[in-house]
Amino acid sequence: MTVHAQRAVPLWSLQDICKGFPGVQANNHIDIDLPAGEIHGLLGENGCGKSTLIKILSGVQQPDSGRILHNGREVTFDGPGAARREGIATVYQEFSLIPHLTVAENISMGRHPRRRGGLMVDWRAVTAEAQRILGQLGLEIDPAARVTDLSVAEQQLVEIAKALSQDATLLILDEPTTALGQEEIVALHRLLRRMKESGVGILYISHRLDEVVELVDSFTVLKDGRVVSAAGQTRLDVDEIVTRMIGSDISEHFPKEDNTRDEVVLTVRGARTAHRVADVSFDLRRGEVLGLGGVIGSGRTEIARAVFGADRLLAGEVTLDGRRLRLRGPADAIAAGIALVPENRKTEGLFFNFAAGPNITMAHLRGVTRGPLFDHRREDRVCVDYIDDLAITPSARTKLVNLISGGNQQKVLIARWLFSDSRIVILDEPTQGIDVGAKLAVYRLINDLTRAGKSVILISSAHNELIAMSDRIAIVKHGRVTDIRPAHEVSPTDLVSATEAAHHDIAAVAAVQKSEVLS
Amino acid sequence: MKRSTLAEFLGPIVALVIIVGVVAVTTPNFLATANFQNIALQAAVLSIVAIGSTVVILTGGIDLSPGSMIALITMALAAMIKLDGWGLMLAIPAALAIGGALGAVNGFLVAYLRIPAFIVTLAGLSALKGIALTIGGGTPIVSLSPNLETLFYGQVLGIPLPFIYVLVLYALAVFTLNHTKFGREIYAIGGNEAAARLSGIKVKRVRLLAFVIAGVCAGIGGVLLAARLNSGSPNYGTLIELQAIAAAVVGGASLAGGRGHVFNTLIGVLIITVVQNGLNLNAVSPAVQSIAIGLIILLAVTLDLWRGHLSRILRAQFTRTPALATPAKGL
Numbered sequence: 001m002t003v004h005a006q007r008a009v010p011l012w013s014l015q016d017i018c019k020g021f022p023g024v025q026a027n028n029h030i031d032i033d034l035p036a037g038e039i040h041g042l043l044g045e046n047g048c049g050k051s052t053l054i055k056i057l058s059g060v061q062q063p064d065s066g067r068i069l070h071n072g073r074e075v076t077f078d079g080p081g082a083a084r085r086e087g088i089a090t091v092y093q094e095f096s097l098i099p100h101l102t103v104a105e106n107i108s109m110g111r112h113p114r115r116r117g118g119l120m121v122d123w124r125a126v127t128a129e130a131q132r133i134l135g136q137l138g139l140e141i142d143p144a145a146r147v148t149d150l151s152v153a154e155q156q157l158v159e160i161a162k163a164l165s166q167d168a169t170l171l172i173l174d175e176p177t178t179a180l181g182q183e184e185i186v187a188l189h190r191l192l193r194r195m196k197e198s199g200v201g202i203l204y205i206s207h208r209l210d211e212v213v214e215l216v217d218s219f220t221v222l223k224d225g226r227v228v229s230a231a232g233q234t235r236l237d238v239d240e241i242v243t244r245m246i247g248s249d250i251s252e253h254f255p256k257e258d259n260t261r262d263e264v265v266l267t268v269r270g271a272r273t274a275h276r277v278a279d280v281s282f283d284l285r286r287g288e289v290l291g292l293g294g295v296i297g298s299g300r301t302e303i304a305r306a307v308f309g310a311d312r313l314l315a316g317e318v319t320l321d322g323r324r325l326r327l328r329g330p331a332d333a334i335a336a337g338i339a340l341v342p343e344n345r346k347t348e349g350l351f352f353n354f355a356a357g358p359n360i361t362m363a364h365l366r367g368v369t370r371g372p373l374f375d376h377r378r379e380d381r382v383c384v385d386y387i388d389d390l391a392i393t394p395s396a397r398t399k400l401v402n403l404i405s406g407g408n409q410q411k412v413l414i415a416r417w418l419f420s421d422s423r424i425v426i427l428d429e430p431t432q433g434i435d436v437g438a439k440l441a442v443y444r445l446i447n448d449l450t451r452a453g454k455s456v457i458l459i460s461s462a463h464n465e466l467i468a469m470s471d472r473i474a475i476v477k478h479g480r481v482t483d484i485r486p487a488h489e490v491s492p493t494d495l496v497s498a499t500e501a502a503h504h505d506i507a508a509v510a511a512v513q514k515s516e517v518l519s
Numbered sequence: 520m521k522r523s524t525l526a527e528f529l530g531p532i533v534a535l536v537i538i539v540g541v542v543a544v545t546t547p548n549f550l551a552t553a554n555f556q557n558i559a560l561q562a563a564v565l566s567i568v569a570i571g572s573t574v575v576i577l578t579g580g581i582d583l584s585p586g587s588m589i590a591l592i593t594m595a596l597a598a599m600i601k602l603d604g605w606g607l608m609l610a611i612p613a614a615l616a617i618g619g620a621l622g623a624v625n626g627f628l629v630a631y632l633r634i635p636a637f638i639v640t641l642a643g644l645s646a647l648k649g650i651a652l653t654i655g656g657g658t659p660i661v662s663l664s665p666n667l668e669t670l671f672y673g674q675v676l677g678i679p680l681p682f683i684y685v686l687v688l689y690a691l692a693v694f695t696l697n698h699t700k701f702g703r704e705i706y707a708i709g710g711n712e713a714a715a716r717l718s719g720i721k722v723k724r725v726r727l728l729a730f731v732i733a734g735v736c737a738g739i740g741g742v743l744l745a746a747r748l749n750s751g752s753p754n755y756g757t758l759i760e761l762q763a764i765a766a767a768v769v770g771g772a773s774l775a776g777g778r779g780h781v782f783n784t785l786i787g788v789l790i791i792t793v794v795q796n797g798l799n800l801n802a803v804s805p806a807v808q809s810i811a812i813g814l815i816i817l818l819a820v821t822l823d824l825w826r827g828h829l830s831r832i833l834r835a836q837f838t839r840t841p842a843l844a845t846p847a848k849g850l
Contacts, residue, residue: 329719348713350711351706351707353710365703366700372699373698373699376698
């Protein structure tokens with residue numbers, strides 16, 4: 001790769017890019033080179049200017065000043081179409097697939113091959129094209145499958161296939177792994193390495209620092225719209241990057257406290273639901289963090305939903321303080337003191353038509369009503385208190401929550417359950433897609449909860465985080481708890497169970513062979 | 520919902536003031552007291568029906584059935600009084616109860632059987648009209664009772680009664696939607712139904728109640744209409760559901776749910792009624808009036824959608840920072 005980088009004109013190059021919005025300089029004199037055949041990591045906390053830079057490079061926004069060079073030639077994009085035509089493919093965090101169409105239709109969306117003088121879509125060509133691209137990428141996804149029937153991870157891969165189908169020379173991936181489990185991340189990285197070998201440049205944005213360290217050839221760290229650091233692989237070090245990103249030295253990533261007491265507060269026995277949960281039993285102690293480990297789709301989220309009353313129990317029971325709960329819906333669980341911060345903030349957690357205040361009080365409206373009357377002033381006080389306590393951005397008080405960053409949104413959601421004074425807090429992927437500083441805040445909150453004698457059920461696909469922050473870990477496979485062990489006895493490989501890992505490797509080998517045959 | 524700010528109300532009120540101003544200047548008789556009373560009478564039924572429509576819209580639903588419901592209720596009321604010889608004090612509560620019950624049926628089908636509100640109330644629009652036509656052979660029933668009109672269209676201290684009904688009902692609606700737990704739950708469901716359920720809100724029950732409110736509002740509207748015309752007819756209320764939805768939308772409510780304010784719906788009703796009244800006084804044909812209302816709906820929604828954008832551009836002009844091509848989301 002040094003052959004490409006030295007002296008040669010880089011494939012793509014950003015020079016002195018500036019972009020301001022009223023009140024904030026989002027990009028401040030940014031220079032980045034993106035040579036062919038290299039994966040470049042773009043790092044920084046939320047609000048550091050990453051999204052703006054991506055939007056400029058993909059033509060969604062225009063820079064105030066600065067130049068974009070393609071093979072040394074200056075180009076300007078007046079819109080996303082222009083950037084695409086120049087060879088830039090962007091995979092955004094939000095999916096752009098149309099759920100009820102097939103994989104093949106989605107891949108050639110907007111430029112379906114035609115026949116009979118352009119009047120009719122040539123469906124056979126559409127399918128053939130999709131097959132070719134999926135094959136090149138070594139993906140075993142049926143082109144005729146509907147996107148809704150695919151797992152989130154498969155959808156992400158189709159999204160990438162769609163981007164690549166446009167003969168891109170630069171692929172931009174914005175947080176491509178937020179929806180993926182460990183195995184899928186491995187598969188994605190294998191795919192990206194193969195792509196870079198074919199000479200494509202890749203700009204990779206992620207919050208998962210460990211994975212970035214493994215993957216990228218070089219990186220740039222942004223803070224407050226400026227480049228604070230840029231380096232090649234030899235200097236990649238997680239602690240160093242974290243320090244640069246948040247601008248202060250933190251000695252440990254996981255400030256775990258052990259607050260477990262002997263007393264068992266929650267017991268689940270023989271729980272079964274129509275949604276994958278099969279005969280699940282476990283205990284939860286006061287002040288304990290019980291981690292649910294396992295791959296995506298193993299049934300961790302569904303176990304959480306069953307305990308929370310969101311999915312009906314077909315068999316088994318949930319007992320809190322020795323009292324059997326009758327869970328007809330989340331309202332019953334909440335009344336008993338159980339809380340759930342769902343995996344998907346946007347679709348299941350936040351109310352985008354409200355500012356932070358109503359979002360925080362929603363699960364405990366009685367806390368802000370006086371008789372039948374709403375006490376708006378008290379709600380505002382509650383909101384301000386949590387903004388102070390959890391270091392939420394002050395603008396959350398008046399801004400609708402879709403206008404604040406992911407980390408702040410997650411804090412608002414957690415505040416909802418702090419306000420409702422829940423005793424059992426279930427956190428489903430609480431650090432997904434939020435920046436390092438906000439992650440630390442979540443870890444500290446977990447400590448605060450357990451110190452106060454509350455118990456936490458933690459679900460996380462980030463294995464290091466799960467192992468570090470849990471006291472015990474229940475390993476979940478096919479909707480069952482197969483093993484419960486102290487967290488320090490669990491290794492990341494235990495979480496991707498032996499049989500599944502083997503199966504995965506076979507699939508991967510088959511995929512590689514297939515792609516070699518096809519290309 | 521967010522605490523109400525003046526800015527939320529400013530847009531529709533400014534629009535109303537401008538429209539009243541234009542109509543006043545161009546139409547000689549507009550400012551006469553008698554005409555104002557006329558407007559109040561015209562707006563009364565629509566504004567009450569629009570309360571129910573707004574509540575349903577705030578939950579993210581839609582109600583197409585109030586027009587046919589009104590037809591049915593006026594016929595039922597007329598039949599009870601004229602054919603069955605019921606007294607007013609019995610027949611009127613019965614008519615309101617019919618409205619509530621029909622709303623409950625809508626709500627049950629939408630909330631518990633999960634049939635889309637559009638389909639359920641479209642079916643209601645057709646079926647209820649049909650039922651209205653079966654009562655008394657489908658012909659209007661007239662001369663119900665001499666007391667009916669004085670009961671609803673008399674005056675207290677010189678203020679026409681319908682005016683008082685509207686004010687009281689809107690005060691009640693504003694109070695319920697913005698100052699009670701139930702109101703917050705309505706907005707929450709419209710904002711994000713899944714999140715509302717996971718926050719412990721009994722979504723089905725709230726949805727059902729929203730439709731019951733809409734049914735009762737249609738009931739009140741039906742009784743007022745029957746009283747004014749001293750008759751029942753299967754043709755009463757035709758298309759009022761669309762006007763009520765239009766009023767809510769002109770007042771800034773989002774059909775996606777969760778956004779809007781019921782007081783602005785009243786402003787929306789007044790905008791529509793004043794424009795119609797002005798065109799009437801100028802002897803403009805009903806066809807053109809229809810076109811005018813259509814344009815008002817489009818204009819109101821367009822302004823609402825682009826309001827943020829326009830104000831940003833204006834602000835940028837004044838502060839001399841570059842205007843944005845797209846909103847600065849998640850820098």
